[in-house]
Amino acid sequence: MASTITNTVRAAGPEVRRGEIVARAETAGLRLVRFLYCDNDGIIRGKATGIAGLKDRLETGIGLTVAMQAFTMLDHLAPVEGMGPVGEIRLVPDPDTFVIAPYAPHTGVLLVDMETLDGKPYAADGRAFLRRTIERAAEKDLEIVAAFEPEWSLARQVDGAFVPLDDGGCFTTTGMDAAQDVIDEIVAALEAQGLTVEQYYAELGWGQQELSIRHAPALQAADRHLLYRETVRGVALKHGLYASFAPKPWADQAGNGCHLHFSGWNRERTVNRFYDQNAPYYLSELGKQFMAGILEHLPGLVALTCASVNSYRRLQPQMWASAYRVWGPDNREGALRLASTFRGHEAESINIELKSSDSSANPYVALGGVIAAGLDGIERRLPLPPPVTVDPHTMDEKARQAIGGDRLPQSLKEAVGKLKRDRVLTEALGDRLATSYIAVKELDIDAFAGADEAFEFRQHIYKY
Structure with missing residues (x-):
């Protein structure tokens, strides 16, 4: 950041x-x-x-x-x-x-x-929920600054099927060239709305893109993600293309995450409170507690951040999508990645990335849940487990268990079950929002359980 x-x-x-x-x-x-x-x-x-x-x-x-x-x-x-x-x-x-x-x-x-x-405020409004968690954090002189970092796939429709735009490969200029006209217009459209573009590259999957925009205070970050999604899809349509933010648009291609970067500042946004120049990795005690709270609640939290039936096709080991409840410095297989800082700007740039997140989530609910979990870690002074500096899937099961690095839920049904038993998250959501949110997810689970895989892929690929 x-x-x-x-x-x-x-x-x-x-x-x-x-x-x-x-x-x-x-x-x-x-x-x-x-x-x-x-x-x-x-x-x-x-x-x-x-x-x-x-x-x-x-x-x-x-x-x-x-x-x-x-x-x-x-x-x-x-x-x-x-x-x-x-x-x-x-x-x-x-x-x-x-x-x-x-x-x-x-x-x-x-x-x-x-x-x-x-x-x-309507009790079932996700934006109101995020406002409440922002206010709770402010009581602790803490303001979360965040950026949603989405991946998405460009496709054409051929004989009723969605077909990837290209097979150019990860970070290749051939991938960039295949999408250059639509990307150029997307960048111009984002900038025209005050959404500053940070980076762009072709990603691993066929037709897959990653284009990040600048961070902002939590509410604006969630707002910007909605505007971003609308802009990308709208511009793509003008070019006869379809932009899919679905977590797993095709079974044989890389999934689309929406990694959530965040840092914790004082209310004046002059001091990054997650920074300690004398601590390992420059991570402060407050930052450790916030991360520990997220890891503590992650089994239920993923029902908010990986919010569709399709999400759990992406959330698999050795897919760089995070399948285990661990953290590590620049570990892209951990659920939480402590991002490396910029040399000479360590205090400003230290931030944490939640990889167990995708664009099927409501960004207000997802970010509000992350803040609620992090605040619980601060309030209870939860200790952060040791960092993992290898692929957690290669670790011995006993070694993972010793640090609480258990496997994340493998289905939306399992995640919703964990959410229902997580009092910190459900009480933060409030009864009206929690009840309606869970009811919606449970109806999705039932609907897709009675259908085949083709139905799942078809319904997700352009709903998100």
Whole structure:
């Protein structure tokens, strides 16, 4: 993670901000503005307002049935009490998230908070959950700065099947060349929305890409991941291509992760509290405790970060995707990788990478869960197990057990079972969000258990 941390919060009041948005929308000739959210199954959904109603809807929001937070990726309605045909919430936009969508004609985008009709946060809203964990961390003079680092696959549709764009190979210039036109437009579209591109390369899988954007405070990092996903898919479509963020789009190709990088700063974001110049690997005691909390809760946490049935085809040993509950310095087979620092900028650049994470997750729920687990480690002063500096799959089973390096859940069903028994995570989520989230996942599990592999791959490859 780079060394510069900027505060993007605007000082202007809500009324001024709404006026600015309307003026920008009119000047840009927008006809629609999308109000977008991420549901409990990691699907980006929303509604759009016409430009004539934008000013009012910036304040009042757009109505949404309460049933939507019980919808699955297959558009099945999970049986959750109070999430049926009766009742409504409001999608109320956050003015600081407004962008003009370069991939959609005459269209703007706003990300929303879900609110009850009396203006209170909706208890099943993942964005509200992340806000709560941010506030809890702030009480400890801790602000999490994060970056989602997604991999994704470019494909064409041939005779109804998705076919990888190329077979260029890992880090090859032939892979870059095959995708250069669409990548160039994606970079321009991201930069136009204030999303600074850090790195790009062709990844291991056929048609697989990795393009990272700059880190941000936790809420903005999750917001940016939604805008990123929308931009990549939208631009790809303009080129006649399909961008898949599915964890495992094809059985015989590398999976798509969404590695989550994070560091812990003071509230002014002037001091990286995970840094200690005198400690091994420069990792402070606070950083160790935060990591220990994540490892402690990881069996249930992966139900939030590896959130689809398809995720567990990727979460396998010796796939560089992390199958064991261990950590290590630059160990890409560990669930937590302590990233190497930049020489001369150690204090600013020390950060941790959660590899057990993919883009089928709701980023607000995933990051909120990570923070809740880390805070539990701090509050209980949990010790961090010894680092692993080899592939954990090659270790003797007794050696892994001695450091708590057990195998992570091998299915969404197993992970959800662990989540249901993790009181720290379920209490942090709150009853309404935990109940609806688990109900959605359990309905997915049942739906895919009764279908073949072809159905699973077909349903995941372009839902994410």
